[in-house]
Amino acid sequence: MTAQGSKLGLDPAMVRAARHLARIAGQPIVDMARSHSTVSVERAVLRLAGLDGADEGGMPWVNRLVDAVRDTTGLEHGVALPAWDALVTGGYPDLATLARDAAAGQVKFRVPEGQDAAAARAAARAALARGFAVIDARRAQRESMIAETSDPPRPWIYLIVATGDIYEDIPQAQAAAREGADVIAVIRSTGQSLLDYVPEGATREGFAGTYATRENFRLMRAALDDVSRELGRYVRLTNYASGLCMPEIAALAGRERLDMMLNDCMYGIIFRDINPRRTFIDQRFSRQIHARAGIIINTGEDNYLTTADAVDAAHTVIVSQLLNEFFGAEAGLADWQLGLGHAFEISPEVPDSFVLELAHAQLVRELFPDAPLKYMPPTKHMTGNVFGGFLLDAFFNLAGVMTGQSILLVGMMTEGIHTPFLSDRDLALENVRYVARAAGRLGENFSPPPGGFVQQRAQQVLADAVELLRRIGSDGLLNAIADGTFGITRRPADAGRGLEGVFERAEGYFNPAAEFLEDPAVAGEGRQA
């Protein structure tokens, strides 16, 4: 995506100020994340080291092992020191055997010191080196698959499947790819974001979606590899690193070569009532893993506009994007990995609604010229009038094409009525193709007049965003979230789910995965130059 020349007359000083203020607002959160950890971060370390499987009740071994360490020595030094110490001194063949004994209460964990600590660290580092070698190999495999097939031109067409049964999802996803989808998103079962563990194995039951599991990831990626070869076009796979297990899902996504992941810095807080600290700590570690795995993240700003008004709250989208950009870059994501989100949600009853949408979409395009922006179709004003909805989706497609959006989530005229019929999807793709064919070059011929409505609106939204960032900078981001700044939902920092899984790192905290991810010398090209 090359930057288009500025069409909005944005003041570069204002844009710089916005980024500067986002850094000021975000830095205290980063400092907090650097001095804390969570149960999910620790479990992700074990997953990166290759610990899979679950007990008879379906509780993963990573949970059982982390819980066992937490209940005995505590987690303040990280799970790795006690776990690999027990592994080495107990002569265990692997983590799974250790976890089994630990779950049975047969392992005496300790925080080792001196030579013992050095031995535990060395063993942990060796295990993580093997783990990251797998992730690096998956990344290379993606690049060779793209070379073998082809990389589709943008905008990428993004379609959702969500049957609840991975074996139903697979033929649907393959059919969608044949019909033109460049990206397949498997929506998760609605309960998963608040599970404090990642389910195991292939799953056939889910509500309004399919569980994210390592095996489901593997099955779907393999099926899309088949169809990519058939079509000569690399079809990307997306899932969700949101909820209580962001770092673990990120680890599994890296191990199974997912290509994009939903990963927002505040979505879980606002829409799932997950504790803000838990979210920010988990978010940072999960994004570090995505950076390494070459995964593109998709952020969730579109969601704010489903609860807040899309005109009044337009600037909160920009603020959130700037924060997501800051947090993402700090975690090592390159610009090409930042799929910042926004949405076409202005009420069609508002005069000039389409012109306002153009101003907003163009503003996002110009603020983030190198980001693969993800543009979401209307949902809030899809009323059940499928004919009106089809028209609205066409206008969404037109705005997307005109403003050079990178990833278009295809709108369904039956949005809000049912999970899409085969025919809904087919008609939706017909809609996209028509608009792209008819108006693909309209963008280069679209230049809003200086001082006109579009320019004024974009400049106003940016000014409002700067003003809000200034306020967040002085009040603190956690307070702003507590006050209901985003999505009008109030979320205090000491409430919400998963708070009990947050802890402060002790002196001597050891996280062998973080060492790989934080040190540019070992982290490789996923980090920013």
Next chain:
Amino acid sequence: MSGPVIRPYGDTTGDGRVQLSFTLPVPFGTERERAVAEGAALQLAAKMGLEPAMVVHAKGMGPAFTFFIVYGRASHLVDLSEVTVAEREFPVLPAAEINLRIRSGLGREMVVLGACIGTDAHTVGIDAILNVKGHAGEKGLEYYREMRVVNLGAQVDVTDLASRAKAEHADAVLVSQVVTQRDAHLAGARALADAFSAGAASGGAASGGAAGGERGGRPLLVVGGPRFDPTMAADLGVDKIFGRGTTPREVASYLVHALIPEPAAAAGAGA
């Protein structure tokens, strides 16, 4: 005792013309396949009572499916006298009057608890009713001065909801259920009713308003969601079901109607 009998209207009274679209699992490739597909669509239309019918659009979708748009003449008649509707048993009041009725009738804040229950994480519905922002141009219940709204958000366990309702002395509990796969919304509503009846049986003190006694001491249970049938409240063991398109003011008006005795003098003046 037959009422007016009507037919669908295309462009002439009594023409009975309707449109529908559907997909059949048949290929649409060769000339023969196309003929078979269109014949199949017409057969379905005839069995649905559309005769004569005309396939105006047919399109193959992949190797094994065909999409159709069909127009036809419906042979069925509609007898309006046989239509049953759930009449709204309460008037929709202006916000100011709702506040006034609570103040004078209850003499304290009305406590309203809201949640999405079970595994449902879609708070759009409950937020539309409760958030100040509201829905369809109407402010949500948080906006009503005389209501204290506690929105517990997504995926609340029904037993937690019951105990929280008791702790907050809730007058009404509002639950929204969006997910309908495998009838999750119906199972959720029943689980809600069970949790509250279990709470009352285990000695839950009456916490509702004046009418709380009629419900065994439990708060008013209100369920909403786009796919609910509003006539099913009794079957599901709840007091009221709101379907698609419900506005916050309708819900507020219902709460006032159900929880606060009608002021005798004002009866009849409201409509």
